[in-house]
Amino acid sequence: NAGVMQNPRHLVRRRGQEARLRCSPMKGHSHVYWYRQLPEEGLKFMVYLQKENIIDESGMPKERFSAEFPKEGPSILRIQQVVRGDSAAYFCASSPLQGADGYTFGSGTRLTVV
């Protein structure tokens, strides 16, 4: 049973480009969460999604960031017109039910904006 799969593991983008980060939850998990980890900081909640629904996006920046979790396929975190400050590790977690008790984290995508 594969864990939470994130790809790519490393992503380099030039300022102004778009970054697309993918997260495939564990089999049977229908709840997906995205977190961002800035250098030397803890993880910060960004968004919580269920299939085809955004449940809580209180941690998402108001501009340039969007997330989706379609009926088929992985969850996507999309960052438009990236800036240097977007450089961070982005972690996805999934759970079978609502609640933090059942989280399983992926290995993350490390985004570097040059």
Place this chain on the structure above:
Amino acid sequence: GDSVTQMEGPVTLSEEAFLTINCTYTATGYPSLFWYVQYPGEGLQLLLKATKADDKGSNKGFEATYRKETTSFHLEKGSVQVSDSAVYFCALSDRGGTASKLTFGTGTRLQVTL
């Protein structure tokens, strides 16, 4: 809002030494408390958790007790090994395990030497 404060690292110990990593929290209501571990280049793994006051979480020789009176959840291990070298994050979820959002501390890096 909710917050988690951890002791700053890095913490450097010799193998077989006793470990304490302090964690205190601020939350409304009765949160669940967690310790996660992050090995280099990997995602976060749940180490242990406690869901109510006076609960003790334990795993792999690590322990932490949920202290409501001092709003603390300190991580301890009696004898550390080199393989315990990692970054340790204290976290809480609001409204117990039914909530979905984790609030993390900034992490404490542990380095264990021979």
